Amino acid sequence: MKERTENMDPLLNMREITVELPRRVLLRGVNLSVRAGEAVAIVGPSGSGKTTLLNCAAGLVRPQSGTVVVAGRNIGETSDDETAGHRLSHIGMVFQFGELMPELSVVDNVALPALFAGYADARERAAELLSLVGLDGYGDRAPEELSGGETQRAAIARALVCEPALVLADEPTGSLDEENVRLVTGVLLDACRRRGAALVVATHDASVAASMDRSTRLRGGVLESLDLLPDALPADGGRRP
Amino acid sequence: MNAASATRRMAVRLAWGAHREQRLRLVLLTAVAVITTVVSLFATAVVYSLMEERERFDARAVRLADEGTRPLVRVNLRTDTWEREQFPVVWLDPLDDRDPRALPPGMKEWPRPGGWYVSPGLASLAAGEPRLAERFPGASVLADEGVLHPGELLAYRLMPSGGEMGADILEATGFGGAREGRGMPIGDDTEIDVPAMALAVGGFVGVPLLLLAMTGTAVSAPLRAQRMALLGAIGLPGRWRRRLLGYESLLTTGPGVVAGAALWCAVGPLPDALPLVGRPIAAGALVPPYWLVLSVSAAVLVLFAGLSLVTDQIRRTRRDRQSPRPRAGRPALRALRLAPAAAGAGLLVAASLREGHAAAVSALSGTVLLAAGVPLALPVVARLLAARLADTSADPVRMMAGRRLQYDPRSAVKPLYGIAALLVVVPVVAAWMASARQADPPAPRDERVESVVLRGALDRLDIEKFTGRVPGTVAARIHIVESATANAEPSARLSAACSDLGSVLGGEACSRPGTLRPAAAERLRRIAGLPMPLDPKLRPPPLREELTKTDSLLVLGARSPAFELELRTAALRQPVALTVLSEDDLATRESKLVAWIFGGLAVLVSLVFCTLAIGVVDRSAAGRRDARLLIAIGLTRNRVREIAGREFLLGYGAVVGSGLTVGVIAAAVWNSLDPAVPYPAGVTLVTAAVATALGAIGLLGVRGYGTARP
Known part of the structure; x- marks a missing residue:
């Protein structure tokens, strides 16, 4: 497991992010900082720009202005290939419908990032993570054999296989029932905290947001309830009681 | 609403x-x-x-008169040749030249005696070739309904006064509309066998x-x-x-x-x-x-x-x-997919165990089944190969490529079905064409001496006047002598003078009067294109009264461009019906179907290429959806292209390997039906090279089109 030293520098630091579409501005001067081990929810209605914000954090979308620093690297100054490599090693992504590849088994799906990152024990890591998320023994199954909740848990395991510094989850519980929402949210939080990873969750579910350390709202392209700098936070990190 | x-x-x-x-x-x-x-x-x-x-x-087609029916016209079918293309020359002798009922199609009235009607194609050709035009002086032109197509070469001649048509005269009541077996076609119908061409x-x-x-x-x-x-x-x-x-x-x-x-x-x-x-x-x-x-x-x-x-x-x-x-x-693949290929293979095995027509039918049926069956079986083959690669590979790119192909081989290989069919069909077609071309090498031609064979109304031919058109020409009658011994092949004897033959051959032809030297006999046999041995004993030179309508006259002369042309013109200017057969006429000709086969293959390859292009673009577009997820996980574009490229190559390899293997075996079976014909190795290699080139183009398309910015 990667060691995460106690470090007050945010793992994700987004400054003055602006993303414009031909007919409207999606994000205006958004600032977001997330520290190691912190879980932040970004709430907002559909079309508010939550996915775009996460994609900017992952380097999948380049903003018209602003900087994005992930694990000490400004991904706005790197090439596409360098960004992809940084993403493979330092960022894990969870999508709304899991998005497992039907042609791979569950364990191969989970191991995929680690395989491409060159980990010799990729499948062992994947098996361990499947146990962690409560899918022990599911490794050889095909993705179509999993339920929605099981798929999301497998996707969480995939996001964590390379021990990323940052996990970005876009509506991870959007298609789940209430019981699975609780289960998946719990698994996500627990797994990230064990590894000291920063977690950013885009959601419209109030119960999910309430489980996070803090919440921010995206409305009209602007992020409310900003978290600017580590030393601006109270000593307890501003976590919810 | x-x-x-x-x-x-x-x-x-x-x-x-x-x-x-x-x-x-x-x-x-x-x-x-x-x-x-x-x-x-x-x-x-x-x-x-x-x-x-x-x-x-x-x-x-000449409508033959039934027994007891009065014929309206006598017809004799001859041929002429221009630049290796043989065409019909039809002699007509109407019993009443004022009766239009027996006019051939395209001819609006009977020409004067000795007059000519030629096809538009022949007229056009003669207009630019004086040496051709002098064969058909004053010719009228047939209307379109009398010819197959504008380029066809065809000539009709009304028998001259005092002329002679020779043997094989057809007594006819006209042209066209003949009952089964009562029609004699004019020209070659190889290219207009409509059912066969429609099938092709x-x-x-x-x-x-x-x-x-x-x-x-x-x-x-x-x-x-x-x-x-x-x-x-x-x-x-x-x-x-x-x-x-x-x-x-x-x-x-x-x-x-x-x-x-x-x-x-x-x-x-x-x-x-x-x-x-x-x-x-x-x-x-x-x-x-x-x-x-x-x-x-x-x-x-x-x-x-x-x-x-x-x-x-x-x-x-x-x-x-x-x-x-x-x-x-995972889309299921039914084992039934393998049935046509299995049946085709079975028929090929049967062909190798049979002989003659049965073997040819089995081989043809097997090839057709394989051409359809191999593409059908490809997804099964591709899945097996892909599974093996994915299971045994430590490289994640190969593993991904293998798993993707294993998951949905049908979508991957469907655009390549045409290539598989091409690889099966082309070597077999090449083997068939080699048979059609009768690939026995042509006999070497004598460097100094050229010959033609004259047939027709020789009994009425003034030989001296005829051969006088080309100085130094010698005529010799060909006699075919049946062997007294059963099962022994016949031999030929020439009626000619030693001195005449010697003057043509450029040396002493005879070892003693009336007997050819062995070398001279063999040389004359090759020059004349005789399939049987030539008896060295000569018979006296031909006299007109000894020649009959069924004889053949060998005309020898120094090799020159004018030799054949002059003799053909001389033959057609005679009042008697003659056919001149040159060395080219007697040599094996390539079937006219060869050009059609090449044309068909060109269309086939073009359509296969279009199918490949469409399939690659579609597959690449589908690959874009997968590419987004892989890029989001953290793979570079190059890595994604590598995966797509390997998947394509793996599928393509399965296609080319299967198609080529089956094609080579099927061609070998065809070849075994006629062992004298060499195996079409060159065509097979070219086909494999074309398939490889198509694969390279497909790979470029897959790699170039298949990634998208998510």
């Missing part, structure tokens, strides 16, 4: 929607519709024009067109399937569903079909020769009648609509595909 109008509006959205995949489908399917329509009309026009030529061919067109054009249409119909299929599943889940009744699909097909392919038909009607009349074959055709022959154009266009529309309905029906029979968001599962 009622159900009918809602269905139409839905069809418009389905066909002309703004979704990128829908637009891709519209563009590609329109292109496929244009190509399918143009090629269909071309193929239809070719068969239709051949049918019309067949009608004209039958209409000019079906094989070379119809099958690859169908594959192209299937590939085009499958473009962006998952999106359509999802839309249709959603409509089904909502509750759209079956008949409205079928109407929706029909309208959608019409909207996507209709413009392409109309454009294709208009394009063909515009360019079809332009060629005066058959494209890819080079054979002259009648003016406008490549544009069928308007009713046929409409019928073919309608048939193409129905084809696309039918394919759309069939594929939708196949999907609907799978319960797991009826949900708008089906749970992905």
